[in-house]
Amino acid sequence: GAVVSQHPSWVICKSGTSVKIECRSLDFQATTMFWYRQFPKQSLMLMATSNEGSKATYEQGVEKDKFLINHASLTLSTLTVTSAHPEDSSFYICSARITGIQPQHFGDGTRLSIL
Amino acid sequence: QKEVEQNSGPLSVPEGAIASLNCTYSDRGSQSFFWYRQYSGKSPELIMFIYSNGDKEDGRFTAQLNKASQYVSLLIRDSQPSDSATYLCAVQEYGNKLVFGAGTILRVKS
Numbered sequence: 001g002a003v004v005s006q007h008p009s010w011v012i013c014k015s016g017t018s019v020k021i022e023c024r025s026l027d028f029q030a031t032t033m034f035w036y037r038q039f040p041k042q043s044l045m046l047m048a049t050s051n052e053g054s055k056a057t058y059e060q061g062v063e064k065d066k067f068l069i070n071h072a073s074l075t076l077s078t079l080t081v082t083s084a085h086p087e088d089s090s091f092y093i094c095s096a097r098i099t100g101i102q103p104q105h106f107g108d109g110t111r112l113s114i115l
Numbered sequence: 116q117k118e119v120e121q122n123s124g125p126l127s128v129p130e131g132a133i134a135s136l137n138c139t140y141s142d143r144g145s146q147s148f149f150w151y152r153q154y155s156g157k158s159p160e161l162i163m164f165i166y167s168n169g170d171k172e173d174g175r176f177t178a179q180l181n182k183a184s185q186y187v188s189l190l191i192r193d194s195q196p197s198d199s200a201t202y203l204c205a206v207q208e209y210g211n212k213l214v215f216g217a218g219t220i221l222r223v224k225s
Contacts, residue, residue: 043216100209106160
């Protein structure tokens with residue numbers, strides 16, 4: 001149980017392109033979903049927290065206009081990287097949680113490469 | 116600033132030995148404690164979670180929590196080469212975000 005699916009797993013695109021990443025909880029309803037970014041040999045960095053039907057809460061230093069998050073249902077959240085540039089190349093990982101005390105379950109991640 | 120501290124390692128243990136991973140946290144309001152395993156190039160995978168003081172066992176894994184000392188540990192019995200990974204300790208207040216440690220690299224040598 002507690003499976004989180006993330007799609008796509010790998011994206012390579014040109015600078016200036018917008019990229020959408022989907023995160024789905026397959027066998028549970030997630031009240032909260034999280035988006036992380038991880039650079040090589042570094043720890044996970046939380047980008048934003050989203051609750052279904054509400055605006056996402058972004059961490060300090062994360063541009064909300066560049067990283068658009070939509071959490072339209074209890075099983076789906078999307079992250080759109082708008083006008084992506086090479087410095088946005090990273091490993092993006094989503095997670096989902098049922099309730100406040102329960103564990104976060106992570107998707108397999110999306111490796112984004114901007115040329 | 117809420118902090119979670121882990122020894123970065125690498126921690127090297129021979130196959131079949133017990134690996135002991137430790138973590139301390141600064142926020143006394145923390146209620147949930149998690150251990151994740153992350154293989155290189157992959158996303159984190161939940162190994163154990165614990166909410167109450169004491170020990171919690173699941174197969175070869177035992178999580179230990181001491182809230183008075185603000186200390187969490189993970190024991191891996193009969194360590195296997197496939198256990199070689201980075202182990203992330205994470206701490207959470209109710210409803211809040213996870214605070215991750217930097218992770219401990221474990222290497223199990225056959």
